Amino acid sequence: xxxxxxxxxxxxxxxxxxxxxISAAREGADVIVADKSLVSRGxxxxxxxMTVASAVGHEEPDHWTHHLADTIEAGHGLCNEELxxxxxxxxxxxxxxxxxxxxxxxxxxxxxxxxxAPGHGLKRCVYVDYLNTGPAVAxxxxxxxxxxPGIRRASGLAVIxxxxxxxxxxxxxxxxxxxxxxxxxxxGAVVLAAGGLTKLYMRNSASINMxxxxxxxxxxxxxxxxxxxxxxxFPIGHLAPRMVGMDPxxxxxxxxxxxxxxxxxxxxxxxxxxxxxxxxTYTARRDVAxxxxxxxxxxxxGSPHGGVWLSFDHIDxxxxxxxxxxxxxxxxxxxxxxxxQAIEVFPIAHYHMGGIRVDKKMRTRIPGLYAxxxxxxxxxxxTRLSGNAIPEAFVFGERAGKFGAAFAKNRKRASIDEAATxxxxxxxxxxxxxxxxxxxxxxxLMTELQALMWDKVGLFxxxxxxxxxxxxxxxxQNDDLRNITIPDDEPFNQALLDWYELRxxxxxxxxxxMAAINRTESxxxxxxxxxxxxxxxxxxxxxIKMSGGKMVTGWADVPRISYTLEEKQxxxx
Amino acid sequence: MSEELETKLKVYRGAxxxxxxxxxxxxxxxEGASVLDALVWVRENQDSSLAxxxxxxxxxxxxxxxxxxxGKVNYACTARLNTGTVTVEPLANKTLVRDLVTDIVPPKERxxxxxxA
Ligand SMILES: Cc1cc2nc3c(=O)[nH]c(=O)nc-3n(C[C@H](O)[C@H](O)[C@H](O)COP(=O)(O)OP(=O)(O)OC[C@H]3O[C@@H](n4cnc5c(N)ncnc54)[C@H](O)[C@@H]3O)c2cc1C
Ligand code: FES
Numbered sequence: 001x002x003x004x005x006x007x008x009x010x011x012x013x014x015x016x017x018x019x020x021x022i023s024a025a026r027e028g029a030d031v032i033v034a035d036k037s038l039v040s041r042g043x044x045x046x047x048x049x050m051t052v053a054s055a056v057g058h059e060e061p062d063h064w065t066h067h068l069a070d071t072i073e074a075g076h077g078l079c080n081e082e083l084x085x086x087x088x089x090x091x092x093x094x095x096x097x098x099x100x101x102x103x104x105x106x107x108x109x110x111x112x113x114x115x116x117a118p119g120h121g122l123k124r125c126v127y128v129d130y131l132n133t134g135p136a137v138a139x140x141x142x143x144x145x146x147x148x149p150g151i152r153r154a155s156g157l158a159v160i161x162x163x164x165x166x167x168x169x170x171x172x173x174x175x176x177x178x179x180x181x182x183x184x185x186x187x188g189a190v191v192l193a194a195g196g197l198t199k200l201y202m203r204n205s206a207s208i209n210m211x212x213x214x215x216x217x218x219x220x221x222x223x224x225x226x227x228x229x230x231x232x233x234f235p236i237g238h239l240a241p242r243m244v245g246m247d248p249x250x251x252x253x254x255x256x257x258x259x260x261x262x263x264x265x266x267x268x269x270x271x272x273x274x275x276x277x278x279x280x281t282y283t284a285r286r287d288v289a290x291x292x293x294x295x296x297x298x299x300x301x302g303s304p305h306g307g308v309w310l311s312f313d314h315i316d317x318x319x320x321x322x323x324x325x326x327x328x329x330x331x332x333x334x335x336x337x338x339x340x341q342a343i344e345v346f347p348i349a350h351y352h353m354g355g356i357r358v359d360k361k362m363r364t365r366i367p368g369l370y371a372x373x374x375x376x377x378x379x380x381x382x383t384r385l386s387g388n389a390i391p392e393a394f395v396f397g398e399r400a401g402k403f404g405a406a407f408a409k410n411r412k413r414a415s416i417d418e419a420a421t422x423x424x425x426x427x428x429x430x431x432x433x434x435x436x437x438x439x440x441x442x443x444x445l446m447t448e449l450q451a452l453m454w455d456k457v458g459l460f461x462x463x464x465x466x467x468x469x470x471x472x473x474x475x476x477q478n479d480d481l482r483n484i485t486i487p488d489d490e491p492f493n494q495a496l497l498d499w500y501e502l503r504x505x506x507x508x509x510x511x512x513x514m515a516a517i518n519r520t521e522s523x524x525x526x527x528x529x530x531x532x533x534x535x536x537x538x539x540x541x542x543x544i545k546m547s548g549g550k551m552v553t554g555w556a557d558v559p560r561i562s563y564t565l566e567e568k569q570x571x572x573x
Numbered sequence: 574m575s576e577e578l579e580t581k582l583k584v585y586r587g588a589x590x591x592x593x594x595x596x597x598x599x600x601x602x603x604e605g606a607s608v609l610d611a612l613v614w615v616r617e618n619q620d621s622s623l624a625x626x627x628x629x630x631x632x633x634x635x636x637x638x639x640x641x642x643x644g645k646v647n648y649a650c651t652a653r654l655n656t657g658t659v660t661v662e663p664l665a666n667k668t669l670v671r672d673l674v675t676d677i678v679p680p681k682e683r684x685x686x687x688x689x690a
Pocket of ligand 1: 011013014015017029034035036037038040043046051052059157160193194207208213222294351373375386387388389390391485
């Protein structure tokens, strides 16, 4: 066993985790930032392609209060407005800071280019060309992390559990993936920045490390989650033809920049039949677009693979080349010529609005435990505006690091008994068998869980389907998970990590399903076919926590603020 | 979809210092599939102990899935899976960890590394 000690321990090294590490180091704290994959590469941040919303006012006059108003409207009454206001206001500072760190926001004549994304009242989203926002963000932040001597990077460190003593978070237990060694981390503060859970759905835009481990660790540590029923589906995920080396959500930036028409199987436009305008301008909100596509397919007006068509054939080839540069060649390698053919799209799971419940300082209810990024719930309510997630990672990351560092400074670091690691890791130990023929795998069960979540806890839900899902999830927790034989192969025992991931995934699936059962209405991303209307009684946040090994749900009033819309201003450059 | 088509996947197995061996798996072949799809299929259906590294699945963003496919350096997620026999091996110029996993972690990024002590 290896024992390490630090002021601030950051779990997850995406946008939120790296920002947290930087800001904690700026406060003079020692930091370890860990990722089960490689620092900066494992999660959603590096995969993002396009929009980062912030009222910097370069393209047109803007003010963050207008960004806030749009965010709250998209949130369908459930935004934690305190968090939303922080997100919108502080994103402006963070965007400029990232600029100083040479992220390379796209510019024309010194002004940052901003595009219009669905749900925003104006052109508000900065980006990096070509479809390179995530990689550029990851590179810039990593560069800052590497430069700061107070930060230690730990790639290949899978964090399993937060250690809580006398009701406070004092560190974590982790596994060094490559050696298999147990690592005990003693910390003055722990920041959970391990991302979202969309991997738990069959069709998703996730990396393999986005199975909800942050939520599961928070629950097991005694923290609360909020609004877990709200999973965002991205309307135009790639469906066919099969492509390699391309992100399934890649069509979004194409639509931002040049439009593109959505057509049903009969090659007719249809979004306007669902009360939204589209007409190639792409302003329909994500939930409306997803619903419209789903319904067209359900009513037999789908494309051959069960989606709808997305067509760019009306757009001039020179325009396409200018806007997308090398992307056109990458498409050609996949045999796709957008001038000649439409492609097929269908919604996929993309982002999680729910998450760990925090206050304005990113504190959970467990002293010493903080959260940041997609792992946090509340700022985006029942649906998220496009472009709000990356700023959320920046802003909440910066705050979690700063406040976590301040907490660690005023606290005597606890020493953790080695026995803690044994208890934490004991669960799957009995299932480890040297040289055993693998018998059932966590991967196969994960695939089953993904299909279950997609079919029964997906885009459109009913009470009956949700009950069936919950029953199977609990059965998987109590039986299947316990009966897997895990090959005791070292080093790099992925099968053992898969087991932990499945345990975490099942806990998240249980939370989402229970929350969806309790919310007997439809609102934002939570759509119940058996209860199609929103009810004012449910303009409340739903909480979930673990108590005595059982999940307990509850309701809480939505945190509101009063604010006035300030006059929009153009940035002076 | 042509269900009868198969790929024989020959996979390097073994940890650093162990005598290497090659395991063969018959993997169903689907139009347009990648080598990574085949590896995931093996782990899910045949042998959960097969070790290989990847994160982003198909975005070609994480760059973690680099291996040798038929002797050539390639990303498992963008290499198309051919029919017939396909051989996959760990990168030759990196230290082997196990199976297809090599040590690609940048220096100073491992907790136990010397700089860290
Ligand atoms: C394909 C795609 C495109 C997107 N495009 C946009 C966009 O254009 N604009 C926008 O605003 N948002 C976009 N989003 C959403 C946005 O990218 C994410 O919400 C945001 O990057 C989350 O940042 P994060 O740091 O919280 O999490 P992540 O970047 O996901 O990082 C979490 C990290 O935690 C690690 N981790 C997980 N579990 C553990 C563990 N147990 N131990 C140690 N480490 C662990 C993971 O490996 C990962 O590296 C997109 C998302 C995807 C998937
Ligand atoms: S899986 Fe990420 S580049 Fe291949």
